[in-house]
Amino acid sequence: MNKIERSPLQVWQDHLRAEELAYQFSPDTNKAVFYPRLVCPHGGKAPLEWRISAGRGTVYSISRVYPIKGEPYPVALIDLDEGFRMMSTVEGAAGEPEEIGRRVRVTFRAVTGEADKLPPPLPVFVWEDA
């Protein structure tokens, strides 16, 4: 058992700072894994490998969220072409069921915060044909 030098979250965020959407791959089971973790959830024994997604995918589901304060915004589940699913948003989406199945691509948006502990950019999606 090796000591954890950099957590899965830290590695993922390092990739985000390089504007890369990272995911993991299980060589034993030939399946993508997301969210990042230390143990293969498909039963593989070999360590999970880090890979970079091409950032293209399909809207699996989407909702328009109405916060208690502020403007509504879309929240989506995206199926990436490499075979993993993640929560994100689709810029410019209405958040309606008719948008399920549409193609999207990733882009990175800077997040505001204090300079010394600035969060990494967020991987958000735009329509593929946008």
Added chain:
Amino acid sequence: MMTNFPKRGGSAIVGVAESDLGVVAPGTAPLDLMGQAIQSALADCGLTLGDVDGLFAAASQLRMPTLSLCEYLGIQPRYMDSSYIGGASFQSLAAHAALALEAGLCSVAVIAYGSTQRSARGSFVPQRDINEYDAPFRPRLPVTGYALAAARHMHLYGTTRSDLADIAVAARNWAQLNPKAFDRRPLSIDDVLNAPMVSSPLGVKDCCLVTDGGAAVVMVRADRAQGLRQKPVYLLGYGEAQEHHSISQMADLTDTGAARSGAQAYAMAGLVAKDIDVVQVYDAFTITTLLFLEDLGFCPKGEGGRFVQGGAIAPGGKLPVNTSGGGLSYCHPGMFGLFTMVEAARQLRGECGERQVADAQTAIAHGNGGVLAGQATLIFGTSSTL
């Protein structure tokens, strides 16, 4: 692997009660409501606190509910369990109680719940497990999780918001027959459709109530059940499934673990959906009822929207569902699982007055925890089903 425990009909619910519901007196604590419900449930069956040697509890405001509750009640049971899978905890605890009763670890088991979620609004924030990869996108949990499932169901099967509204209206119509229900005001399909959105396609009237409340259920072995005050309600079947925690990890948003937990429960009970007389399913949101009707076999996958149309699950419809008024209209203090068991037992005892389902011999009580995550199913029957 199939095992022979718990045994079909090996244990029974013999006492049930709610605590005060709705909005409770200022300063009332979750433990007060659990204590009040336990006292009433024991009185219901003619047992006393001194008889209780098994205690089972879950509560979102208490980190160690069995410890708090033993202290409050002044009892030292031989067996305790506070397993926690959200709103499905109580179905799971009932199965654990059945196992403990059959193994002789206890002889009188009490399952309890209490919450002041409405009165404590603003000061109490339910603890949520944060998924660091989802959180930056600000899903409004739990409702957004269910909204994503609803949108997916609409996409695949043509389900409409009006279908979901049928579910809210049916629950309200049942609540109008239940004097204890929190919201008994008239509700129309248009009222549901025109209510403010929370997380599309779900509006405010697609969402459960936020109330205070508690409940308790007393279980004993079947051999002890007959001599007590009430008709025993036998546990015929049990099943449990958990396949994710975060909504982003759920493999198929329109196929819940209820399909697996239900199949286990039916197999143990030796029954199928069409044998069930009364259906109680955890209705945190309108889409929840729809998904569970499909996954528990009351209609084919994808047909839920058409199945519930036109008052089909309302009083006088083809299938009595959530006869108390459910989490949508009767009460929802944060976790509804135990209330489905209370209503199932009352229906099988035949004491539901205006909302009583004629000749009810079998009931299903399905619990749901988290965002369609923890699933646990119980099937009950009267002595005629043994």
